[in-house]
Amino acid sequence: MPLSAVLALAFGLLITITVGVVLAISVNANFRNTFSLLNDKSVLLVDLLRNGIRGRLDPAQRMVGGLAASYREGRIDLIEGAGAANLVDTALISNNGVEAIVVYKAGGGKRLTYFDKDGKLVHETAERETNPRVIAYMASFNAATSVRWGPLVHSGGDVYANVGAPLVRDGEVRGFIVAAVGTRLLSRIAREIAEANGTTSFILYGSDHVIAHSRSEQVHLRDVLGPGQPVAPIGKLDDPILRAKDTWRPMERVFPNAARSGISINVMDAADHRYIVITGTMTGFGDKPWTVGAYFPVHEVGDEVRRLMLSGLAGLAALILAVLVAIWLGRKISRPFAEISQQATRLATLDIDGACELPRSRIREIDREARSFNAMLTALRAFTSYVPRTLVSKLIQRGLDEAGRNREAVLTVLFTDIAGFTSLSEKLPAHVTADLLNRHFEALVAEIDAESGTVDKFLGDGLMAFWGAPDDVEDHADAAVRAARNIAARVVAEAARAREEGEPPIRLRIAVHTGPVIVGNIGAFDRVNYTIIGDTVNVCQRLQLLGKEIAPDEDAVVLVSGDTRERMTDGVPLVSAGSHPVRGRDAEVEVWRIPDAAIDQRRAEIAAEKGGKAACRNEGAGVRAGAERAAGAAE
Numbered sequence: 024m025p026l027s028a029v030l031a032l033a034f035g036l037l038i039t040i041t042v043g044v045v046l047a048i049s050v051n052a053n054f055r056n057t058f059s060l061l062n063d064k065s066v067l068l069v070d071l072l073r074n075g076i077r078g079r080l081d082p083a084q085r086m087v088g089g090l091a092a093s094y095r096e097g098r099i100d101l102i103e104g105a106g107a108a109n110l111v112d113t114a115l116i117s118n119n120g121v122e123a124i125v126v127y128k129a130g131g132g133k134r135l136t137y138f139d140k141d142g143k144l145v146h147e148t149a150e151r152e153t154n155p156r157v158i159a160y161m162a163s164f165n166a167a168t169s170v171r172w173g174p175l176v177h178s179g180g181d182v183y184a185n186v187g188a189p190l191v192r193d194g195e196v197r198g199f200i201v202a203a204v205g206t207r208l209l210s211r212i213a214r215e216i217a218e219a220n221g222t223t224s225f226i227l228y229g230s231d232h233v234i235a236h237s238r239s240e241q242v243h244l245r246d247v248l249g250p251g252q253p254v255a256p257i258g259k260l261d262d263p264i265l266r267a268k269d270t271w272r273p274m275e276r277v278f279p280n281a282a283r284s285g286i287s288i289n290v291m292d293a294a295d296h297r298y299i300v301i302t303g304t305m306t307g308f309g310d311k312p313w314t315v316g317a318y319f320p321v322h323e324v325g326d327e328v329r330r331l332m333l334s335g336l337a338g339l340a341a342l343i344l345a346v347l348v349a350i351w352l353g354r355k356i357s358r359p360f361a362e363i364s365q366q367a368t369r370l371a372t373l374d375i376d377g378a379c380e381l382p383r384s385r386i387r388e389i390d391r392e393a394r395s396f397n398a399m400l401t402a403l404r405a406f407t408s409y410v411p412r413t414l415v416s417k418l419i420q421r422g423l424d425e426a427g428r429n430r431e432a433v434l435t436v437l438f439t440d441i442a443g444f445t446s447l448s449e450k451l452p453a454h455v456t457a458d459l460l461n462r463h464f465e466a467l468v469a470e471i472d473a474e475s476g477t478v479d480k481f482l483g484d485g486l487m488a489f490w491g492a493p494d495d496v497e498d499h500a501d502a503a504v505r506a507a508r509n510i511a512a513r514v515v516a517e518a519a520r521a522r523e524e525g526e527p528p529i530r531l532r533i534a535v536h537t538g539p540v541i542v543g544n545i546g547a548f549d550r551v552n553y554t555i556i557g558d559t560v561n562v563c564q565r566l567q568l569l570g571k572e573i574a575p576d577e578d579a580v581v582l583v584s585g586d587t588r589e590r591m592t593d594g595v596p597l598v599s600a601g602s603h604p605v606r607g608r609d610a611e612v613e614v615w616r617i618p619d620a621a622i623d624q625r626r627a628e629i630a631a632e633k634g635g636k637a638a639c640r641n642e643g644a645g646v647r648a649g650a651e652r653a654a655g656a657a658e
Contacts, residue, residue, distance in 0.1 A: 040344070062278060062280075062281055062288075064220075064301075065278075065281060065286055065288050065301040066281070066284070066286060067220075068216070068220060068222065068224070068301055068316075068317045069286050069301060069302075069303035069315060069316070069317075071216045071220075072212070072213065072216060072224060072226070072303075072315035072316075072317070073303065073305055073315060075212040075213075075215075075216060076209060076212065076226070076305065076308075076313075076315065077305075079119075079120035079204060079208060079209075079212065080120070080172075080184065080186070080204060080308060082118050082119070082120065082121075083118060083120060083121045083186050083202045083204055084170055084172070084186050086114055086118050086121065086202060087170050087186050087187060087188050087200055087201075087202050088169070088170040088188060090110070090114060090188075090200055091170065091188035091189065091190060091191070091200060094190045094191070094192065094200075095190075095191050095192060097192065101126050101190060101198070101200060102126065102128050102190060102197060102198045107126070107134075108134070108136070108146060111124050111126060111134070111136045112136060112144055115136055115137075115138075115144070116144075118202075120204055120208060121202045121203070121204055122137055122138055122183070122203055122204060122205045122208075123135060123136065123137035123138075123183070123202070123203040124136050124137075124200065124201070124202050124203075125199075125200070125201045125202075125203070126190075126198060126199070126200050127152065127161060127198050127199040127200075127201070128197070128198045129196055129197050129198050129199075131150060131151045132148070132149070132150060132151065133148065133149050133151070133152055134146065134147075134148050135147040135148070135149070137203075154176060154178070156173075156174045156176050156253075157173070157176060157185070157201075159174075160173035160174060160185070160187065160201075161187070161199050161201075164187070164188075164189040164196065164199060165189065165196065166189065166191045166194055166195065166196050168188070168189055169188065170186060170187070170188040171186070171187065171188070172184065172185065172186045172307065172308040172309045173185045173186070173187055173201070173309065174253075174309060174310065175206070175228065175234070175253040175254055175309065176203075176253060177248060177249060177250045177251075177252070177253040178203075181205050181206065181207055182205070182206040182234070182248055182253045182254070183203035183204060183205050183206065184203070184204045184205075184206065184209075184234075184308060184309070185201050185202070185203050185204075186201070186202050186204075186308075187199055187200060187201035187202070188200055193469070193473075195633065206234050206235050207239075209226055209234060209235035210235040210236055210237065210239045210244070212235070213225060213226060213235050213236060213237040214237040214238070214239075216237070216317070217237035217238075217317065218237075220317070221319060222237075222317040222318065222319040223236075223237055223238060223262075223264070223317060223318055223319070224236075224237040224315075224316070224317040225237065225262075225265065225315075225316055225317070226313055226314070226315050226316075227257075227302075227313065227314035227315075227316070228254045228309075228311055228313060229311040229312065229314070230268075230314060231256065231257050231268070232254035232255060232256055232257065233254065233255045233256075233257060233260060233265065234254055234313065236260070236262070238262075241261065242260045242261045242262045243260065243261050244260060247259045247260065263293060263294075264291065264293065264298055264300065264318050267291060267293070270291055270292075271289035271290070271291050271300055272289055272290050272291065273287055273288070273289050274288050274289065274290060275287075280343045283343070284343065285303050285304060286301065286302070286303045287301070287302045287303070288300075288301055289301075289302070290321070291318075296320040296321065296322065297320070297321045297322075298318050298319065298320055298321065299318060299319055299320075299321055300316060300317075300318040301316055301317050301318070302314050302315065302316035303315055303316065359381070359382075359384055359386075359389045359392075359393070362381060363381060363392055363393070363396060366378050366379060366381065366396065366400075367396070378400055380396075380397045380400060381393035381396050381397055428543055428544075429541060429542070429543030429544065429545075430541070430542060430543060431539060431540070431541055431542075432491060432492055432539070432540060432542050433491070433537065433538065433539050433540075434489045434490060434491040434492055434499060434537070434538075434540050434542065434555060434559070435489065435490045435491060435499045435500045435502075435503040435535060435536070435537040435587060435590075436487070436488070436489045436503075436535070436536050436537070436538075436540070436555070436559055436560055436563040437471075437476070437486075437487070437488045437489065437490075437503050437506065437507060437533065437534070437535050437563070438485060438486070438487055438533070438534045438563050438564050438566075438567040439467060439485055439486045439510070439531055439532065439533050439534075439567070440482075440484060440485040440531070440532045440567055440568075440570075441463070441484040441485070441529060441530070441531055441532075442530040442531065442532055442570070442571070442575075443530065444483075444484040447527065447529075448484075460481075460484060463484075463529070464481060464486060466510075466513060467486055467510055468486075470506050470509045470510050470513070471488045471506050473506070473509075474490070474502040474503070474505055474506040474509075475490065475494055475496055475502060476488045476489065476490045476502065476503065476506055477489055477490070477492065477493070477494075479554050479555065480552075480554070485567075487560075487564075488503075488506075489503075489540075489542075489555055490502050490503045492542045492555070493553070498592060498593070499537075499590075500535075500537050500587045500590035500591050501590075501591050501592055501593040501595070503535050503537075503587070504535055504581075504583060504587065504591060504595050504617070505593070505595065507533045507535050507581045507583075507617070508581060508595060508617055508621065508622060508625050509625060509629070510531070510533060510579075511531065511533060511579035511580075511581050511617065511622045511625075512579075512622050512623075512625040512626035512628075512629055513626075513629065514529065514530070514531045514578060514579040515578045515579050515622055515623065515626055516626045516629070516630065517529065518530065518578035518579075519578075528578055529578075530577070530578050530579065531578070531579045531580075532567050532568075532570030532571070532579075532580055532582075533567065533570075533579065533580065533581045533582070534563050534564070534566040534567035534569075534570070534581075534582045534583075534584075535563070535581070535582070535583045535584065535587050536559060536562050536563035536566055536583075536584040536586060536587055537559070537584065537586045537587040537590055538557070538558070538559030538562065538586055539557060539559060540555040540556065540557040540559045540560060541555065541556050541557050542554075542555045558607070561607055562584070562605055562607070562608065562612065563584075565605045565606055565607070566582055566584060566605065566612065566614065567582070569582055569603055569605075569614065570582060572603075573600050573614070573616065574616070577619070579622060580616065581616065581617040581622070582600065582614055582615070582616055583597055583614070583615045583616070583617065584612055584613065584614065584615070585612065585613030585614070585615065588613075588615050595617065595621065596617065596618055596620075596621045597615040597616065597617060597618075598615065598616055598617075598618045599613075599614075599615055599616075600614040600615060600616040601614060602614065
């Protein structure tokens with residue numbers, strides 16, 4: 024059935040039902056409609072409270088989610104970055120209602136930013152968090168956890184609602200960010216709504232504890248709260264209506280539609296008056312639902328409203344039914360388009376693994392779009408198995424025509440090669456050898472991507488990468504040397520572990536050289552590679568071969584040319600390895616080496632960052648697996 028026919032039928036039916044029911048009720052029971060005033064007021068009060076709360080809490084949640092997502096994607100650094108404090112200051116100032124932001128570092132340490140009583144920003148740091156409720160809250164996070172509201176916490180004489188998210192990078196939780204909204208603000212929202220509507224408003228935590236009250240001073244709410252009591256039990260407040268909550272009598276038969284909408288209308292007899300108590304629930308802001316509500320004397324509604332309650336409810340039922348039908352139809356129709364948009368957005372960012380195939384549909388146009396999308400997704404998955412996604416993403420961002428145009432540039436090139444891999448691979452089946460290389464290259468590619476490098480190609484058991492294109496990296500020499508040092512540190516750590524467990528170690532030679540190259544699209548008209556060519560590439564590859572002569576027995580040797588050293592600025596230590604002849608060059612090439620002490624220092628830093636030996640084992644899982652199989656084959 025065409026989509027246009029579905030829409031016409033759905034909305035035509037909706038209008039017919041709505042108008043027909045309303046007219047029938049108007050003709051046959053006009054005198055009953057007045058009572059809808061009470062229902063309208065109930066819905067209005069609950070919606071005002073819900074919207075007022077969400078208007079202050081939802082921005083805090085979006086802010087925390089946005090900062091966590093930006094950290095995950097590497098756009099900002101809220102933990103160690105030089106501008107981390109400024110980022111938090113800006114987020115706090117731009118979000119009305121958020122009173123404090125805390126950034127925790129995994130393993131200990133926190134940075135607190137908040138407004139003092141004069142409205143000035145205050146920054147505090149601490150060695151660790153001491154509040155057990157906060158500690159338990161952070162312990163519930165893992166790398167897959169999204170933004171979540173935690174328990175209410177009493178601090179500094181006030182109670183705060185907290186929303187937090189883990190700070191995840193490379194699949195590892197490196198810290199947490201928490202934003203706090205004071206419940207005094209919620210009491211002020213309740214007071215404003217109560218004054219505007221002539222009611223008493225309140226917010227409950229669960230069903231028997233009070234978070235906020237429109238008359239918080241009169242009911243002595245703050246006198247009850249404390250470090251061990253962030254919410255006040257109803258029985259301890261000077262509010263006879265809330266204290267007598269067990270005597271509320273729900274009027275579900277009179278207001279069934281309100282009940283189905285999540286709104287409860289109750290009546291209660293007090294010493295002076297009969298009261299109407301209206302409540303509704305909210306979820307998503309902690310481990311318990313919140314109950315928002317208000318109460319007022321029955322006589323404020325009017326005697327006529329009381330007499331005509333049933334009449335108004337019938338009209339409201341028809342309207343609610345029409346709204347529910349409209350919502351159901353709208354979602355039914357729009358859901359496939361929303362899914363198509365979401366999956367298409369993932370493809371636009373080359374998130375091929377995150378994209379899912381679309382389900383078939385009975386609607387012809389939607390089904391055609393789903394089948395076309397699924398065919399495109401299959402083709403892209405095949406395409407990205409052979410083309411580096413990071414490279415394609417960079418080329419798209421810079422423009423394919425501009426980035427792929429051949430040009431001369433000064434870049435830094437890196438070559439790696441596994442020493443003695445041929446003899447090791449002879450002991451392994453073909454599929455085990457391939458698996459060993461795949462895991463080895465996965466670790467190398469991760470370090471190169473972390474330093475904004477471009478992986479060019481895999482050369483047997485070796486790899487070629489370069490820095491400075493297509494991205495304009497000013498410190499490409501520094502970035503390449505840092506990547507080489509990190510790779511060497513991980514290889515040395517894995518080799519040490521292998522020897523301790525009686526396995527053959529994997530040894531790696533790495534070379535880094537800087538010089539002029541031709542970069543761009545090279546190849547035939549229907550098949551090209553974005554690559555670099557020139558004497559610089561040849562020199563770097565031959566420099567890597569010098570590792571056999573300079574350090575034949577080292578687990579990892581990193582050789583850096585004099586041209587690269589002249590461009591370095593960040594202080595990675597180097598020692599001279601002399602000048603050596605290189606085939607194809609008349610003059611000898613000045614060679615430098617990263618000393619073993621610098622590699623060991625970086626190895627210790629990586630172990631500390633990722634939990635000691637566990638991190639090294641994770642990074643070297645592929646190499647270790649291959650070594651275990653090699654040892655078994657040798658036996």
